[in-house]
Amino acid sequence: QQQVKQSPQSLIVQKGGIPIINCAYENTAFDYFPWYQQFPGKGPALLIAIRPDVSEKKEGRFTISFNKSAKQFSLHIMDSQPGDSATYFCAASMNTGFQKLVFGTGTRLLVSP
């Protein structure tokens, strides 16, 4: 119940394409869903986050779609660029006295020129 399942494991798109990464969860107590981007040798960097009271959130070229009834959420990267090539992690947390993020297993994205 504490897991967040992420797919696909890896993804290759051409420049300008729209990669989509999907995540699913079971625990309905989760109420915060961030996405992190990680480059090799670096720590994860927060990209965008959503709470379950909205179905979509956009920040620049990044969009989160959220389906509360299906317990699924996804990241879309518009007009993808080679510089977007990185590993992307979805995560989830619940409203407790401490901040524990449960991460997905990651998606390695390659954007070809």
Added chain:
Amino acid sequence: ETGVTQSPTHLIKTRGQQVTLRCSSQSGHNTVSWYQQALGQGPQFIFQYYREEENGRGNFPPRFSGLQFPNYSSELNVNALELDDSALYLCASSLSSGRVNRELFFGEGSRLTVL
């Protein structure tokens, strides 16, 4: 404003040894969390410190311990190192313990190799 800084960046230990990793939180952040990231995996929550007290812990044995200092910096200590402890150890800081502001900011990590 300085970000989260960790030291050392890389280190090699042998099985059975002890290691201490250090973290300085982002300016203004009073909460520090530690995560373990094995190769090819997502980070796993170890514990969180708020106001110098551990206030949350993941599924890690007691040989993983920590401290938070009055300036909000933190240490992660691992005793009796095992081969499976080889991983990237990430420190993350946040503005609060987690009820209101959920944003976590990660450092670049300390890469531990246990031989």
